[in-house]
Amino acid sequence: MATFAPIVVYWLYAGLYQIMLPSKLLSKYRLHTREEEERKNLVPLSTVIKRVLILQSLQIATAHFYFSITSTDFTSPKTIQHSIPIQILQIVVAMFVMDTWQYFGHRYMHHNKFLYRHVHSHHHRLVVPQAVGAMYNHPLEALLLDMGGGVASLLVSGMTPRTEAIFLCLASIKGVDDHCGVWFPPHSVFHLVFANRSAYHDVHHQSRGGKYNFSQPFFSFWDRLMGTHMPYVVLERPGGGYEAKMVKKRVEVTRQ
DSSP states (O other), X not given: OTTTHHHHHHHHHHHHHHHHTTSHHHHTTBSSOHHHHHHHOSSOHHHHHHHHHHHHHHHHHHXXXXXXXXXXXXXXXXXXXXXXXXXXHHHHHHHHHHHHXXXXXXXHHHHSXXXXXXXXXXXXXXXXXXXXXXXXXXXXXXXXXXXXXXXXXXXXXXXXXXXXXXXXXXXXHHHHHHTSOBOOSSOOHHHHHXXXXXXXXXXXXXXXXXXXXXXXXXXXXXXXXXXXXXXXXXXXXXXXXXXXXXXXXXXXXXXX
16 A cells, blocks of 8 residues: 555646646646746656556556565554554654655755756756646666665654554645645645745745755755745746746735
8 A cells, every 4th residue: 555555636726737737727827928838847747647557657666665575564463553643753754764764865865966967857847837747857866865765764763554654645645735836826735835835846936046945845944944945035026827936035015
């Protein structure tokens, strides 16, 4: 279940965004126009989908190997499910571990010129983030950062298979939400709970934002602690929609 559920959730959630983006319902909340997306992004949607499917095949193989040596099937009578408070605590621990792994690995891939040029730059070919492109990476990055971070989170938190499935689905949804390119002023659930959200990550994808806002997928505390946090404001764009603007000083215009 923990192997396939996050992938199914990824396509359901990302697909919903992709289908609804052209509609009037979501277009008025876009952080970039459709024309800007088509002009700036260096890879077509079809290429993004193919790469993500390849990486998810690698993810399935990695997850199958991990669960085969560490977990008891969640339907087994031998599996004792922890209490709800313990599960919540384990998920919070897993969030912290994943964020830590992702922050330092992500930041290093930006600072190491070889790794950025040959590996991490693949992800930044999507200058305008796309929901279905949340997992669009070089295979080495997917293995080291995404899958490595997931394995570390599960090992440290000590979750049961059922809780692992819940956490991995949550991480999958949050990754898509960070890349959705949509800003809801009446904030979505994720936008209310997490400071690290779509506009925050959009700043990182901008041409001058590559040295800032490395935190992903849940919190932003590592950026704040390590001096890589870039404040921003979200402004209404003439003609409809919104845009995220970096600012040098904090201003009380939007929640950070």
